[in-house]
Amino acid sequence: MNNDSTNNDLNQNNKMTLDDLGYNQTIDNYRKQENLSAFGIGRVILEHKESYVIKTESGEFNGEIIGNLRYTAKSRLDFPAVGDWVAVSEYDVDKVLIHKVLKRSSIIKRKAIGKYGDQQIIATNVDYAFIIQAVNRDFNLNRIERYLTICNDSSVKPIIVISKIDLISEIQTKNILDAIENRIKNVPVIAISNESNLGIDLLKQQISKGKTYCVLGSSGVGKSTLINTLIGKVYLKTGAIGKSTDRGKHITSQRELIVLEDGGIVIDTPGMRELGMSEMSEGLEHTFDDITRLATACKYKNCSHKHEKDCAVLKAVEVGEIHKAAYENYLKLVREKEHFESTMLEKRRKSKQLTKMIRANKKNKK
Numbered sequence: 001m002n003n004d005s006t007n008n009d010l011n012q013n014n015k016m017t018l019d020d021l022g023y024n025q026t027i028d029n030y031r032k033q034e035n036l037s038a039f040g041i042g043r044v045i046l047e048h049k050e051s052y053v054i055k056t057e058s059g060e061f062n063g064e065i066i067g068n069l070r071y072t073a074k075s076r077l078d079f080p081a082v083g084d085w086v087a088v089s090e091y092d093v094d095k096v097l098i099h100k101v102l103k104r105s106s107i108i109k110r111k112a113i114g115k116y117g118d119q120q121i122i123a124t125n126v127d128y129a130f131i132i133q134a135v136n137r138d139f140n141l142n143r144i145e146r147y148l149t150i151c152n153d154s155s156v157k158p159i160i161v162i163s164k165i166d167l168i169s170e171i172q173t174k175n176i177l178d179a180i181e182n183r184i185k186n187v188p189v190i191a192i193s194n195e196s197n198l199g200i201d202l203l204k205q206q207i208s209k210g211k212t213y214c215v216l217g218s219s220g221v222g223k224s225t226l227i228n229t230l231i232g233k234v235y236l237k238t239g240a241i242g243k244s245t246d247r248g249k250h251i252t253s254q255r256e257l258i259v260l261e262d263g264g265i266v267i268d269t270p271g272m273r274e275l276g277m278s279e280m281s282e283g284l285e286h287t288f289d290d291i292t293r294l295a296t297a298c299k300y301k302n303c304s305h306k307h308e309k310d311c312a313v314l315k316a317v318e319v320g321e322i323h324k325a326a327y328e329n330y331l332k333l334v335r336e337k338e339h340f341e342s343t344m345l346e347k348r349r350k351s352k353q354l355t356k357m358i359r360a361n362k363k364n365k366k
């Protein structure tokens with residue numbers, strides 16, 4: 001949607017303080033440490049194919065990264081992402097140059113799709129993630145553990161949200177909540193419906209001013225609808241950015257980072273079909289902390305927990321102390337992580353070889 005009333009609302013919302021955007025002491029310290037006080041500062045609220053929308057105290061701007069930032073970037077991870085704080089200078093009425101991405105307090109990432117050994121950022125500087133699954137079709141405990149691993153790897157605090165409970169009976173909802181509780185400990189779970197508003201107040205209570213919340217989940221689980229429910233009006237709509245060809249003026253109604261009236265900051269993400277593991281040792285250790293704890297009692301330090309004698313994990317699975325399904329999911333995620341790490345190493349090795357070859361070539365020519 002891109003009608004006039006939406007745009008007016010947006011423009012009225014343009015003026016904000018840095019605190020409204022989630023600025024805090026940690027960011028301020030990073031800014032000083034990196035000697036960036038002379039620059040302006042803003043937060044990336046939208047990213048689309050290397051074009052950015054930056055929100056600063058004076059409004060919203062199209063952001064363009066300076067050449068130096070582009071050339072010194074070692075990988076995709078060094079480019080700005082939604083949630084980032086960036087050092088900027090004003091360049092035009094509605095344009096800023098991005099000089100530097102400030103150190104991130106957290107990075108939610110996954111394995112890049114279709115690229116070997118690459119990672120992709122979902123959002124940065126996130127405090128909490130709502131992991132959303134709908135009760136119909138989408139509900140899957142293994143996938144919840146996958147999302148948890150991704151959150152735990154970046155010390156983003158997860159909150160599991162079961163959506164569309166208007167589609168099932170109360171008893172069915174209870175069964176789902178029981179199944180989660182039975183397998184996943186120490187993570188808050190909220191059941192909601194955007195349709196009947198069930199659970200929405202409970203969810204709102206989890207949101208505090210100045211904190212950043214990322215909404216994660218497969219396509220169609222109701223992420224954008226939930227954000228609209230939280231805002232209380234239709235705000236988010238799908239549709240490409242940059243509809244207008246007038247480059248200076250294409251700030252559109254689609255945005256990914258939204259500041260709620262009550263002060264929470266929400267980041268919407270596109271629905272994710274693939275959620276591949278990258279380097280995520282910490283995330284796995286944390287998500288499967290039962291296994292991690294038991295593993296210290298295995299006979300071998302490098303126990304794979306698959307066939308070893310005196311494996312404490314295997315024993316726990318046998319006696320039902322650890323869920324077989326959780327154990328199997330754990331092994332699968334570890335396999336994925338290891339595969340990612342080996343492709344990453346391979347990629348680095350190849351690029352080193354290439355550099356050597358080029359150098360040798362230059363020498364020969366001389």
Ligand SMILES: Nc1nc2c(ncn2[C@@H]2O[C@H](COP(=O)(O)OP(=O)(O)OP(=O)(O)O)[C@@H](O)[C@H]2O)c(=O)[nH]1
Nearest residue numbers: 164193194195218219220221222223224225270271
């Ligand atoms: N019955 C029911 N339908 C809902 C609920 N919330 C959302 N929907 C519907 O589910 C569909 C998908 O909702 P979206 O909010 O677009 O889902 P999304 O997760 O943002 O999807 P992507 O943008 O593709 O990632 C829409 O047709 C919504 O109307 C709910 O609580 N109950």
Ligand SMILES: [Zn+2]
Nearest residue numbers: 298303305311
């Ligand atoms: Zn073991």
